[in-house]
Amino acid sequence: MTDIFVLNEAQLRGCVTLNLAAVEVVEDAFRALASGKVVMPPILSMDLPAVHGEVDVKTAWIPGFDGFAIKVSPGFFDNPKIGLPSLNGLMILFSARTGLVEALLLDNGYLTDVRTAAAGAVAARHLAPATVTTAGVLGGGVQARLQIEAAHLVRPFNRVLVWARRDDAAAACAADISARLGIEAVTATAEAVVRESQLVITTTPAREPILKTDWLHPGMHITAMGSDQAGKCEIDPAAIDRADLYVCDRLSQAAMLGELRAARAAGVLVGSDPPELGAVVAGNAPGRRHASDITICDLTGTGAQDTAIATFALRAARAAGAGTVIQS
Amino acid sequence: MTDIFVLNEAQLRGCVTLNLAAVEVVEDAFRALASGKVVMPPILSMDLPAVHGEVDVKTAWIPGFDGFAIKVSPGFFDNPKIGLPSLNGLMILFSARTGLVEALLLDNGYLTDVRTAAAGAVAARHLAPATVTTAGVLGGGVQARLQIEAAHLVRPFNRVLVWARRDDAAAACAADISARLGIEAVTATAEAVVRESQLVITTTPAREPILKTDWLHPGMHITAMGSDQAGKCEIDPAAIDRADLYVCDRLSQAAMLGELRAARAAGVLVGSDPPELGAVVAGNAPGRRHASDITICDLTGTGAQDTAIATFALRAARAAGAGTVIQS
Numbered sequence: 001m002t003d004i005f006v007l008n009e010a011q012l013r014g015c016v017t018l019n020l021a022a023v024e025v026v027e028d029a030f031r032a033l034a035s036g037k038v039v040m041p042p043i044l045s046m047d048l049p050a051v052h053g054e055v056d057v058k059t060a061w062i063p064g065f066d067g068f069a070i071k072v073s074p075g076f077f078d079n080p081k082i083g084l085p086s087l088n089g090l091m092i093l094f095s096a097r098t099g100l101v102e103a104l105l106l107d108n109g110y111l112t113d114v115r116t117a118a119a120g121a122v123a124a125r126h127l128a129p130a131t132v133t134t135a136g137v138l139g140g141g142v143q144a145r146l147q148i149e150a151a152h153l154v155r156p157f158n159r160v161l162v163w164a165r166r167d168d169a170a171a172a173c174a175a176d177i178s179a180r181l182g183i184e185a186v187t188a189t190a191e192a193v194v195r196e197s198q199l200v201i202t203t204t205p206a207r208e209p210i211l212k213t214d215w216l217h218p219g220m221h222i223t224a225m226g227s228d229q230a231g232k233c234e235i236d237p238a239a240i241d242r243a244d245l246y247v248c249d250r251l252s253q254a255a256m257l258g259e260l261r262a263a264r265a266a267g268v269l270v271g272s273d274p275p276e277l278g279a280v281v282a283g284n285a286p287g288r289r290h291a292s293d294i295t296i297c298d299l300t301g302t303g304a305q306d307t308a309i310a311t312f313a314l315r316a317a318r319a320a321g322a323g324t325v326i327q328s
Numbered sequence: 329m330t331d332i333f334v335l336n337e338a339q340l341r342g343c344v345t346l347n348l349a350a351v352e353v354v355e356d357a358f359r360a361l362a363s364g365k366v367v368m369p370p371i372l373s374m375d376l377p378a379v380h381g382e383v384d385v386k387t388a389w390i391p392g393f394d395g396f397a398i399k400v401s402p403g404f405f406d407n408p409k410i411g412l413p414s415l416n417g418l419m420i421l422f423s424a425r426t427g428l429v430e431a432l433l434l435d436n437g438y439l440t441d442v443r444t445a446a447a448g449a450v451a452a453r454h455l456a457p458a459t460v461t462t463a464g465v466l467g468g469g470v471q472a473r474l475q476i477e478a479a480h481l482v483r484p485f486n487r488v489l490v491w492a493r494r495d496d497a498a499a500a501c502a503a504d505i506s507a508r509l510g511i512e513a514v515t516a517t518a519e520a521v522v523r524e525s526q527l528v529i530t531t532t533p534a535r536e537p538i539l540k541t542d543w544l545h546p547g548m549h550i551t552a553m554g555s556d557q558a559g560k561c562e563i564d565p566a567a568i569d570r571a572d573l574y575v576c577d578r579l580s581q582a583a584m585l586g587e588l589r590a591a592r593a594a595g596v597l598v599g600s601d602p603p604e605l606g607a608v609v610a611g612n613a614p615g616r617r618h619a620s621d622i623t624i625c626d627l628t629g630t631g632a633q634d635t636a637i638a639t640f641a642l643r644a645a646r647a648a649g650a651g652t653v654i655q656s
Contacts (some may be wrong), residue, residue, distance in 0.1 A: 008656050044372035048389055061376050072398050074427030088427050099402030099416050106656045328336050328434045
């Protein structure tokens with residue numbers, strides 16, 4: 001019999017905030033990835049066409065972390081028809097020393113939202129120009145809001161441009177960002193978003209490039225976090241070719257699921273091993289060299305981030321006295 | 329907010345018993361595997377040499393089942409030094425229609441024990457001689473006891489022979505079996521166990537064959553369930569070559585983790601696709617043809633069994649009014 005800490009989504013939202021501390025713990029995970037000592041198996045992915053669903057399982061063991069998370073992310077895309085969200089899931093935190101279950105984090109994807117946005121902040125911190133006055137986002141969903149909020153922690157821009165496929169979604173997103181950060185946020189065309197921003201984040205499920213090469217300009221950084229499946233692609237392969245630096249979160253994943261897949265299919269970055277974000281964070285690979293550089297970071301989402309945010313959440317919950325305890 | 333059913337090990341032991349109903353539900357899972365409509369991704373396996381540990385994640389979606397399980401099985405082999413069991417883990421049962429978490433089964437491996445033994449019963453039912461008077465087991469652990477108990481449900485033998493590497497373990501196992509089933513159970517040499525039994529179950533973590541070809545005799549069945557890793561092997565490859573029929577639970581797994589791996593490495597069953605147990609259960613492949621046949625079944629453990637037993641456990645718990653409910 002051991003105690004297992006259980007936290008539901010409301011409790012987790014109450015004690016885990018997207019702040020610099022969350023960014024730091026995710027940055028620690030990227031730094032650890034660069035050490036070569038992280039154990040991170042390939043994603044277990046189960047496609048369920050019969051029920052229009054899919055399930056992904058991610059995990060990673062990181063030296064120095066007390067626990068490791070196993071995250072289960074189901075996506076069942078007919079759920080909205082019956083009034084349920086498509087995405088759900090939970091994280092299970094195990095002791096890294098004994099393998100015993102320490103916590104069940106019934107977050108319905110909330111912690112994934114936070115750690116995904118936090119990774120965007122890590123990318124912006126290490127790759128974006130030192131001064132960003134305008135940030136832009138392509139996409140109008142939850143991650144559009146959170147990525148901008150996270151980036152603002154490390155690059156305090158005062159203007160945000162938003163484009164989304166649906167105008168009303170873009171307007172709602174801009175209004176939310178403005179209210180949340182207390183800065184100007186307005187809608188724009190995708191082209192204007194990219195041309196006028198020093199930091200651009202792409203957060204769409206696009207399957208054809210939406211960010212065109214012609215729109216690139218010196219002194220900008222792009223974080224592409226939408227592509228996490230073999231069929232997705234947000235950035236024109238020629239834009240990746242044109243950039244001064246391409247960095248990804250995990251090379252083995254990006255080559256299968258990220259922008260790198262489509263880029264290589266188009267003959268870009270074939271036969272080269274671009275650096276991982278962790279190597280840049282750890283100082284093992286160069287990041288931005290010149291203010292005028294164009295840099296791109298391709299994020300597919302790693303189990304290491306899940307272990308980091310789950311560890312962070314349990315610590316925060318304990319400090320806040322949140323959650324309930326059950327006996328195993 | 330949805331209700332999630334939580335059951336701990338004690339509650340699960342109280343309502344899930346290794347009986348014919350459990351065998352039937354696992355047999356249903358094998359039958360479904362033969363339909364080709366089960367979605368069962370490869371096992372996610374994480375080796376953690378730094379802490380002398382490993383973690384396996386298994387899952388399967390089976391048409392006709394209300395839920396699918398994701399099972400996490402950590403093994404941390406230094407745990408006994410601090411008074412903890414090496415093996416732990418839990419199953420999470422999701423709705424097969426919405427992907428929402430339905431139940432957390434904090435079984436510490438108990439349900440795995442039951443479904444593994446139940447698979448042995450399915451193998452014995454379809455492959456063992458119709459009449460078994462003596463059953464034998466190599467190994468003296470939990471599965472030695474449970475495999476014999478499960479086999480007795482489908483072949484009511486009246487004598488059991490037990491061999492284990494340690495004599496005291498074999499004696500304790502025989503005494504437990506005798507007390508549990510009310511039949512004669514005694515220790516013997518490995519050779520005598522095999523020579524005198526019509527049904528033999530191997531349950532060891534052996535890395536070199538312990539069951540020798542010379543010991544085989546007409547009219548016997550062997551279920552090998554110990555090997556579940558690439559380095560393990562219980563049955564002499566020549567014995568597999570000599571058998572009239574070799575069957576495995578899942579060909580893709582057996583070729584990597586089961587007796588089939590070592591057999592093929594020794595040149596046996598190379599280039600042939602032996603039948604899976606599900607095909608035999610479904611009547612799509614022949615099982616035993618003659619009373620004098622020697623048959624072998626190689627079990628590595630499948631996610632389909634986990635989904636079956638988790639579904640069974642939730643049904644049993646609901647019927648018994650066991651468990652607690654938490655809000656997601």
